[in-house]
Amino acid sequence: MTAPHLDDYAPIVGPERIAILRRLARRLEGLRLVVVNSTRVGGGVAEMLARHVPLLEELGIRTRWEVIEGTPAFFEATKTIHNALQGAPRELTPALEAAYLEANRTNAERLDLDADVVVIHDPQPAALVDYAPRGCPWIWRCHIDASRPHRSVWRFLRRFVSRYDASVFSMPAFAQNLPHPQYLNAPSIDPLAPKNRGMDDDEVDRVLARFGLDRARPLIVQVSRFDRFKDPVGVIRAFRMVRRRDDCRLVLAGGSADDDPEGSQVLREVHDEAGGDPDITILNLPPDADREINALQRAATVIVQKSTREGFGLTVTEGLWKGRPVVGGAVGGIKVQIYDHMTGFLVHSVEGLAYRVRYILNRPGLAQEMGARGRELVRHHFLLTRDLRDWLTLFLQVTDRGKDVATSR
Amino acid sequence: MSRPPAKTRAREPFRFVDYEGLVMPTGLRASNLRELAEHIRHVPIAVIHHHLHRTALSHRFGAWDYPNDFAQWAAHSLEDRALAEKLAALDPFAATDLEAARGAIGDLIEEHLDGSPSVPWARPGFEFHFASGHFMSLPSEREVFTLHELRRTLRQVPLSSLYYHFHEARLRAPGDDSDDFSRWIQGQFGPHPIATRLRAIDFYFFSLEDLRARIVSVFDEELGRAPA
Numbered sequence: 047m048t049a050p051h052l053d054d055y056a057p058i059v060g061p062e063r064i065a066i067l068r069r070l071a072r073r074l075e076g077l078r079l080v081v082v083n084s085t086r087v088g089g090g091v092a093e094m095l096a097r098h099v100p101l102l103e104e105l106g107i108r109t110r111w112e113v114i115e116g117t118p119a120f121f122e123a124t125k126t127i128h129n130a131l132q133g134a135p136r137e138l139t140p141a142l143e144a145a146y147l148e149a150n151r152t153n154a155e156r157l158d159l160d161a162d163v164v165v166i167h168d169p170q171p172a173a174l175v176d177y178a179p180r181g182c183p184w185i186w187r188c189h190i191d192a193s194r195p196h197r198s199v200w201r202f203l204r205r206f207v208s209r210y211d212a213s214v215f216s217m218p219a220f221a222q223n224l225p226h227p228q229y230l231n232a233p234s235i236d237p238l239a240p241k242n243r244g245m246d247d248d249e250v251d252r253v254l255a256r257f258g259l260d261r262a263r264p265l266i267v268q269v270s271r272f273d274r275f276k277d278p279v280g281v282i283r284a285f286r287m288v289r290r291r292d293d294c295r296l297v298l299a300g301g302s303a304d305d306d307p308e309g310s311q312v313l314r315e316v317h318d319e320a321g322g323d324p325d326i327t328i329l330n331l332p333p334d335a336d337r338e339i340n341a342l343q344r345a346a347t348v349i350v351q352k353s354t355r356e357g358f359g360l361t362v363t364e365g366l367w368k369g370r371p372v373v374g375g376a377v378g379g380i381k382v383q384i385y386d387h388m389t390g391f392l393v394h395s396v397e398g399l400a401y402r403v404r405y406i407l408n409r410p411g412l413a414q415e416m417g418a419r420g421r422e423l424v425r426h427h428f429l430l431t432r433d434l435r436d437w438l439t440l441f442l443q444v445t446d447r448g449k450d451v452a453t454s455r
Numbered sequence: 456m457s458r459p460p461a462k463t464r465a466r467e468p469f470r471f472v473d474y475e476g477l478v479m480p481t482g483l484r485a486s487n488l489r490e491l492a493e494h495i496r497h498v499p500i501a502v503i504h505h506h507l508h509r510t511a512l513s514h515r516f517g518a519w520d521y522p523n524d525f526a527q528w529a530a531h532s533l534e535d536r537a538l539a540e541k542l543a544a545l546d547p548f549a550a551t552d553l554e555a556a557r558g559a560i561g562d563l564i565e566e567h568l569d570g571s572p573s574v575p576w577a578r579p580g581f582e583f584h585f586a587s588g589h590f591m592s593l594p595s596e597r598e599v600f601t602l603h604e605l606r607r608t609l610r611q612v613p614l615s616s617l618y619y620h621f622h623e624a625r626l627r628a629p630g631d632d633s634d635d636f637s638r639w640i641q642g643q644f645g646p647h648p649i650a651t652r653l654r655a656i657d658f659y660f661f662s663l664e665d666l667r668a669r670i671v672s673v674f675d676e677e678l679g680r681a682p683a
Contacts, residue, residue, distance in 0.1 A: 062611060062612065062613050063613070066473055066475065066613065069473065069593065069595065069596070070475065070593070215480065218478070218480040218584030218586055219484070219580075219582070219584055220480075221480035221481070221482045221584070222482060223482050224482075227479060227589075228479060228480050228481075228482070229477045229478070229479055229480075229589075230477060230478040230479070230480055230586070231477070376580055377580065381580065381581075422514075423514055426514045427514055435475060436477060439475050439476060439477055439591065440477060442591065443477070443589055443591075448591060451591045451592070451593055452591065452592045453476075453589060453590065453591050453592075454476075454501075454504075454588075454589075454590050454592070454623075455479075455499075455501035455504075455587050455588060455589055455590075
């Protein structure tokens with residue numbers, strides 16, 4: 047499949063949204079942009095960048111995507127930082143701090159960061175700002191739920207983040223006390239990506255059959271990395287409560303990103319909890335299993351995302367886009383996607399998850415209405431065309447390309 | 456009132472503006488109503504502007520229940536429906552300027568607190584997060600010269616543009632309770648029933664989709680009756 051072009055999105059979002067992108071981009075023609083993150087595959091950020099980069103190029107923004115490299119100690123440090131930002135009481139040992147700084151120093155020498163705007167994603171490459179020459183605005187994009195960070199680790203990271211010219215968060219609650227302007231940018235999904243494109247029933251059934259699944263009974267599906275903050279064990283417990291009353295199956299589909307050393311341990315815990323139950327299917331999928339995830343989400347009767355911490359929750363967005371009701375933990379960006387009784391339900395416990403799944407399973411008409419509303423919500427707010435518009439707007443604001451434009455705060 | 460033909464050409468075109476921007480969180484939050492009132496008194500006026508007016512730019516599921524962020528929060532996070540009703544009924548365009556609106560909201564909340572046996576708290580995770588915005592008004596390429604063209608283009612423009620020409624228009628010219636469309640129509644064609652009817656729309660209670668439908672229906676009704 048060839049990569050989609052901007053005009054391919056017009057039938058989905060309307061030609062006017064595409065025209066606006068072109069009008070904004072005209073002012074940025076030739077801008078040199080560098081984006082940096084920690085992995086090219088696996089995880090929501092890499093997925094998003096893979097779609098953004100070619101479209102920014104098409105809009106005339108000369109975009110380079112650089113990936114930071116590191117030792118296992120570096121990735122252990124960044125996992126600690128990630129968990130601590132999400133509130134876990136983790137500490138960085140001096141050895142981990144040193145590994146983090148050393149990796150950032152060597153990457154600053156290795157990477158070509160010469161540009162008109164530099165965008166650094168998440169904490170892994172955040173310290174590049176200390177080691178690289180600064181000739182343009184640097185923006186830090188934080189995708190993590192940093193609403194209640196573990197303070198000592200945040201203080202360590204803040205030393206670097208405060209040197210940026212602006213930072214961008216997914217939710218207002220994640221904003222921090224920082225000496226520069228902070229912006230909101232909700233993440234997005236690509237409706238034409240293999241994970242989200244339309245798929246007919248036959249194709250869905252073929253994918254299900256490969257996993258020994260069918261749609262004879264309702265399917266409850268959680269698609270998520272095997273990560274404790276996604277509470278896959280809690281999902282299994284809720285499923286067992288549901289099944290006492292309603293015959294159904296559970297699918298937990300996930301994988302682990304390159305930068306997530308805890309994944310395999312969590313996967314073992316999930317298998318232990320499932321205990322070989324034939325109605326529970328656990329799929330450890332490779333990062334490129336987009337078609338499989340698309341089919342599983344479309345086959346779901348109810349999609350669940352029982353996170354206890356969440357940056358944004360793009361799997362919720364994907365589920366809503368497929369017209370499915372979603373029951374999710376009342377945390378992070380899930381709260382701006384799920385509206386009780388409208389697009390699904392927000393829950394606060396294993397019991398709550400079980401109750402709301404049963405509630406939806408027994409009301410197929412409601413499930414359909416919720417799904418339709420969810421799809422419209424995503425169309426308005428969480429597709430990549432809106433995300434691109436936000437980035438173009440931000441580039442206009444942090445460079446002098448928008449200086450002739452009337453602004454209001 | 457004169458009724459120029461719908462295809463009569465104006466001397467000066469109506470130029471649509473794109474209104475694009477980003478929300479800027481301040482990091483300030485309120486967990487209870489007392490904190491909300493205190494912050495409202497002291498935040499930069501741009502924050503009041505944002506929460507009082509730009510609520511219209513966020514998505515609604517058809518029904519438009521509470522027209523500003525303060526009322527929404529009172530209803531959904533504090534679950535204080537009486538306060539939500541009072542905040543929703545407040546007319547920010549009746550205030551002479553945003554500072555007057557700030558004062559009115561602060562007074563309203565404090566009076567409500569005086570009559571409450573306890574301070575209402577938001578459930579955890581649903582605090583009020585103060586934000587402002589950085590919005591740009593960019594000239595679009597759309598220019599229209601006739602009422603027919605204006606009607607056709609109104610059906611197509613992004614909702615944020617409609618917001619700019621209807622809501623923000625009033626904030627740009629305090630005291631002139633009028634939108635950009637009716638100003639242009641009156642300026643180009645003299646007094647016209649479309650201008651009169653557009654000004655009379657009680658728009659603060661509409662979602663932008665509803666507002667667009669209402670505006671277009673005014674044009675349909677008036678142009679349908681005008682000589683071709």
